[in-house]
Amino acid sequence: MVNINSQDRIGLFIDGSNLYAAARALAFDIDYKRLLDAFAEKGRLIRAFYYTALIEDQEYSPIRPLVDWLDYNGYTMVTKPAKEFTDSMGRRKIKGNMDIELAVDMIEMAPVLDHVVLFSGDGDFRRLVEAVQRKGLLVSVVSTVRSQPPTK
Numbered sequence: 001m002v003n004i005n006s007q008d009r010i011g012l013f014i015d016g017s018n019l020y021a022a023a024r025a026l027a028f029d030i031d032y033k034r035l036l037d038a039f040a041e042k043g044r045l046i047r048a049f050y051y052t053a054l055i056e057d058q059e060y061s062p063i064r065p066l067v068d069w070l071d072y073n074g075y076t077m078v079t080k081p082a083k084e085f086t087d088s089m090g091r092r093k094i095k096g097n098m099d100i101e102l103a104v105d106m107i108e109m110a111p112v113l114d115h116v117v118l119f120s121g122d123g124d125f126r127r128l129v130e131a132v133q134r135k136g137l138l139v140s141v142v143s144t145v146r147s148q149p150p151t152k
Helices: 016-025 032-042 064-072 099-112 123-134
Strands: 009-015 044-054 076-081 083-086 092-095 115-119 138-142
Touching: 009 016, 009 032, 009 099, 016 044, 032 044, 032 064, 044 064, 044 099, 064 076, 076 099, 099 115, 099 123, 115 123, 123 138
Parallel strands: 009 044, 009 115, 044 076, 115 138
Antiparallel strands: 083 092
């Protein structure tokens, strides 16, 4: 568990697709209720964001029940429609990068937080982490090196 001072104002920033891929690669189920409770017990949890793109035109999205549950159970959901396209090899691809949304929210929340916990192995967030640290915040990154490819 992340080392947190009991007076710290905490913000959780969860890169949903990255965390989902890591958990799936490790055959690991995440108890999102216990996750929220654990951080609320350690400090003053200000907000828990969960970022994910959704395929809007599908009749049933496998992630929709999770998104609805998280929204109802204390997470701030940040979603946008995923873009579907066919690559040069004719393969169907889905793109739904949420990096900008996560970065903007973290920068905007920085003045009311002491500790940011980023759930992502995306190296693109390195400059964001450095920027938030320069603002005086402690940043913890939750990731894994045990998946293939490693998320670090």
